[in-house]
Amino acid sequence: MSRRTRILLLALLPVAALIIGVLLGSERIAPGEVLTALGGGGDSAIRTIVVDFRLPRVLLALVLGGGLAVAGATFQALLRNPLAEPYILGVSGGAAVGAVVVLALGITTAGSWSLPLAALVGALVAIVLVFRVASVGGRGSHIDVRVLLLAGVVVGAFFSAVIALILALSSARIVQTAVYWMMGSLTNSDWGEVAIATAYTLPAIGLLLARARDLNAISVGEESALYLGVDVERVKWMALLVASLITAAGVSVAGVIGFVGLVVPHTLRLAVGADHRTLLPLSFLVGGAFLAIADVVARTTMPGTEIPIGVVTAFVGVPIFLLLLRRSAA
Amino acid sequence: MRIEGRGLTVWYDGASRPALKDVDIDVPSGAFHAVLGPNGSGKSSLMRALLGVQPVRSGTVRIGDRALEDWSRRELARHVAAVAQSEAMPFPMTVRQLVGMGRYAHLGALQAERREDLEAVVDALERCDALELADRAVQTLSGGELQRVRIARALAQHPHVLVLDEPTASLDIGHEMGILELLRGAAQCGITVLWITHHLDQAARYAERILLLREGRVGAVGTPAEVMTVDNLAAAYGCGIAVNPDPVTGSPRVTALENDPA
Numbered sequence: 001m002s003r004r005t006r007i008l009l010l011a012l013l014p015v016a017a018l019i020i021g022v023l024l025g026s027e028r029i030a031p032g033e034v035l036t037a038l039g040g041g042g043d044s045a046i047r048t049i050v051v052d053f054r055l056p057r058v059l060l061a062l063v064l065g066g067g068l069a070v071a072g073a074t075f076q077a078l079l080r081n082p083l084a085e086p087y088i089l090g091v092s093g094g095a096a097v098g099a100v101v102v103l104a105l106g107i108t109t110a111g112s113w114s115l116p117l118a119a120l121v122g123a124l125v126a127i128v129l130v131f132r133v134a135s136v137g138g139r140g141s142h143i144d145v146r147v148l149l150l151a152g153v154v155v156g157a158f159f160s161a162v163i164a165l166i167l168a169l170s171s172a173r174i175v176q177t178a179v180y181w182m183m184g185s186l187t188n189s190d191w192g193e194v195a196i197a198t199a200y201t202l203p204a205i206g207l208l209l210a211r212a213r214d215l216n217a218i219s220v221g222e223e224s225a226l227y228l229g230v231d232v233e234r235v236k237w238m239a240l241l242v243a244s245l246i247t248a249a250g251v252s253v254a255g256v257i258g259f260v261g262l263v264v265p266h267t268l269r270l271a272v273g274a275d276h277r278t279l280l281p282l283s284f285l286v287g288g289a290f291l292a293i294a295d296v297v298a299r300t301t302m303p304g305t306e307i308p309i310g311v312v313t314a315f316v317g318v319p320i321f322l323l324l325l326r327r328s329a330a
Numbered sequence: 331m332r333i334e335g336r337g338l339t340v341w342y343d344g345a346s347r348p349a350l351k352d353v354d355i356d357v358p359s360g361a362f363h364a365v366l367g368p369n370g371s372g373k374s375s376l377m378r379a380l381l382g383v384q385p386v387r388s389g390t391v392r393i394g395d396r397a398l399e400d401w402s403r404r405e406l407a408r409h410v411a412a413v414a415q416s417e418a419m420p421f422p423m424t425v426r427q428l429v430g431m432g433r434y435a436h437l438g439a440l441q442a443e444r445r446e447d448l449e450a451v452v453d454a455l456e457r458c459d460a461l462e463l464a465d466r467a468v469q470t471l472s473g474g475e476l477q478r479v480r481i482a483r484a485l486a487q488h489p490h491v492l493v494l495d496e497p498t499a500s501l502d503i504g505h506e507m508g509i510l511e512l513l514r515g516a517a518q519c520g521i522t523v524l525w526i527t528h529h530l531d532q533a534a535r536y537a538e539r540i541l542l543l544r545e546g547r548v549g550a551v552g553t554p555a556e557v558m559t560v561d562n563l564a565a566a567y568g569c570g571i572a573v574n575p576d577p578v579t580g581s582p583r584v585t586a587l588e589n590d591p592a
Binding site for chain 2: 210213216224231274312
């Protein structure tokens with residue numbers, strides 16, 4: 001299969017995911033009825049399920065999964081490390097602290113805006129903290145990515161301790177809610193969330209895409225990138241910040257969904273190469289499709305309940321990743 | 331295009347002495363100069379200071395008719411290409427892609443490669459005897475092959491100044507000759523070449539002028555015959571030295587001797 005064909009097939013995955021995601025669900029609905037409902041006809045209960053629940057949920061998965069994969073690919077290029085993932089700078093820890101605090105204080109109820117807002121604030125606190133630590137030099141313009149990486153890991157560890165402390169002092173019901181949130185879920189998707197997620201993710205990805213060549217150059221080394229004409233510090237700041245914000249916003253909506261940002265870019269690099277002009281848009285499409293399919297699995301495998309989507313992405317992502325690692329090592 | 335540094339001093343945080351102290355260097359347009367010196371004598375620091383990658387504590391750099399500060403990275407990369415000592419290759423990439431990076435400074439962020447860009451890549455690969463590597467994955471190259479490809483990337487930038495940090499370090503003598511002839515040819519076409527190297531004999535043979543660094547200071551500067559003396563080299567390298575004319579080329583040839591000649 002030529003590279004061009006592979007790219008085309010991969011780019012069509014979101015369409016397949018959209019169809020599967022709308023057709024399948026905990027309620028059995030015939031494909032014909034789904035089509036009728038999408039056309040605005042048929043039974044009103046079915047129309048509600050298809051148009052108000054399934055469709056926004058699939059679309060949200062496409063946007064969030066895509067955003068996570070793009071953020072992962074960006075971090076990997078900037079840190080020159082294929083093991084980097086969107087949460088590597090402590091963003092998930094910060095978001096989780098925010099979420100757990102409002103849960104423990106009893107401020108939030110399911111579906112209210114206070115939980116995502118608190119998670120977003122927590123994630124932003126983590127980003128500011130990590131970036132402050134990692135920007136060295138009097139002028140504050142230079143970021144050492146090795147320091148950034150270490151700062152992220154350590155800040156993440158600190159947040160884990162804060163979460164453990166709060167949970168230790170909370171009731172069992174709150175612990176369960178918090179743990180469930182941290183494993184990620186798209187249960188509360190609606191059209192409003194789809195609109196918001198799309199509104200911030202697409203422009204952010206556009207910003208990164210405009211810097212795709214610079215990311216290529218930085219991935220072989222910052223000194224070489226400077227000689228190739230890249231304003232390395234500016235691109236680094238912008239890309240790290242944008243990727244962190246995509247992640248922060250994603251976490252605040254759907255909790256911590258792992259492996260998308262790690263597995264998808266890595267797989268795509270093996271399939272189509274490491275040129276970010278192809279890698280970033282394809283990461284968006286395939287990452288979205290991956291999360292949408294994972295969400296279908298999450299809501300259909302166990303009747304009457306949903307598996308946390310982070311569990312599904314790990315169950316699917318880990319074997320794929322190990323297989324690829326083995327094949328690329330052979 | 332001329333590249334000129336005056337009084338360059340670089341002091342790394344926590345170091346007990348400056349990496350570079352009051353170094354002057356002047357490479358006129360189309361000249362082929364070499365920088366020599368033992369490990370840690372400041373060769374790479376000099377290169378980074380000249381190219382604005384390493385902040386200097388004092389001193390000034392002029393490239394062409396402008397001070398270094400007046401160049402943006404992008405503008406500079408259209409005139410000055412440099413090959414750093416090493417780089418990371420963490421991701422799969424073809425040779426053609428890597429060399430294509432040499433064209434980035436000539437292209438808009440979203441502009442597709444034009445025919446002239448693709449031709450520049452092929453031409454540069456050809457000149458470095460690396461065209462048959464074009465579709466290989468970078469990770470599968472030997473050290474010497476990668477080095478040739480990185481030099482090709484610098485040539486694809488179509489620079490007026492070319493700065494190279496030990497470009498022939500991992501090349502066999504055949505390819506080393508190829509690259510040196512290439513650099514000499516580039517200088518003859520008007521490209522200013524500054525070549526940092528450990529190869530004393532090759533520097534004596536190819537460079538028009540040599541700057542010998544010693545503990546961050548200028549140890550000697552001048553033509554190969556002026557710089558490649560027993561006194562200069564023994565002082566810089568701290569070992570016994572004999573210098574004799576090469577029987578074939580006639581240029582100074584250096585032999586390192588035991589530290590204690592007695």
